[in-house]
Amino acid sequence: GENVEQHPSTLSVQEGDSAVIKCTYSDSASNYFPWYKQELGKRPQLIIDIRSNVGEKKDQRIAVTVNKTAKHFSLHITETQPEDSAVYFCAASRRGSTLGRLYFGRGTQLTVWP
Amino acid sequence: DTGVSQNPRHKITKRGQNVTFRCDPISEHNRLYWYRQTLGQGPEFLTYFQNEAQLEKSRLLSDRFSAERPKGSFSTLEIQRTEQGDSAMYLCASSPFGTGETGELFFGEGSRLTVL
Numbered sequence: 001g002e003n004v005e006q007h008p009s010t011l012s013v014q015e016g017d018s019a020v021i022k023c024t025y026s027d028s029a030s031n032y033f034p035w036y037k038q039e040l041g042k043r044p045q046l047i048i049d050i051r052s053n054v055g056e057k058k059d060q061r062i063a064v065t066v067n068k069t070a071k072h073f074s075l076h077i078t079e080t081q082p083e084d085s086a087v088y089f090c091a092a093s094r095r096g097s098t099l100g101r102l103y104f105g106r107g108t109q110l111t112v113w114p
Numbered sequence: 115d116t117g118v119s120q121n122p123r124h125k126i127t128k129r130g131q132n133v134t135f136r137c138d139p140i141s142e143h144n145r146l147y148w149y150r151q152t153l154g155q156g157p158e159f160l161t162y163f164q165n166e167a168q169l170e171k172s173r174l175l176s177d178r179f180s181a182e183r184p185k186g187s188f189s190t191l192e193i194q195r196t197e198q199g200d201s202a203m204y205l206c207a208s209s210p211f212g213t214g215e216t217g218e219l220f221f222g223e224g225s226r227l228t229v230l
Contacts, residue, residue: 004156006156034218034219043223044219044221045221095217101162102157102219103159107156
């Protein structure tokens with residue numbers, strides 16, 4: 001099965017700085033890479049996703065990249081704000097197949113200090 | 115609220131007892147997933163349904179765990195003879211498959227199980 005590794009496990013940045021979280025995956029058939037944000041005591045919610053045939057995707061202060069050859073993908077948050085503080089999970093799946101379940105990384109606890 | 119609903123939100127039980135959790139997905143979603151999350155870990159896949167058919171089960175799902183989705187709507191997850199290691203947050207998620215599919219999973223608030 002798929003194995004998703006995520007680094008770092010904790011990340012502290014000053015407000016306004018950038019934050020980068022990196023993930024690797026093992027299954028070359030994985031083609032869909034979402035990122036979920038989970039605030040304390042809340043449900044995970046999708047913030048952005050990308051398919052393996054798209055190199056980069058941006059949504060305001062958030063960008064994701066994927067390198068299919070190297071089997072890694074990253075989340076970039078620019079101009080961080082205290083409300084960005086949460087646990088971020090990367091995930092991988094074979095979208096569109098009956099094996100479409102998501103495999104999650106262990107999460108990165110992001111803390112943004114004002 | 116038309117989101118994913120889970121009940122009960124919290125369950126405290128003694129070791130050896132059986133527990134059952136219920137999930138009501140978003141009504142038009144034909145896929146339903148169960149995940150387990152422990153402190154400091156990402157959601158761990160347990161099983162999923164497409165309509166009433168259980169398409170995949172994790173090897174982590176021992177014989178003590180059983181899930182059903184009899185009419186393709188709500189689902190139940192039962193844990194028999196609970197053990198302390200079963201203590202976790204049990205998350206349910208739903209998604210459309212086919213028309214309207216985006217890949218996004220919509221999670222419920224979870225059912226927290228504590229086994230004493």
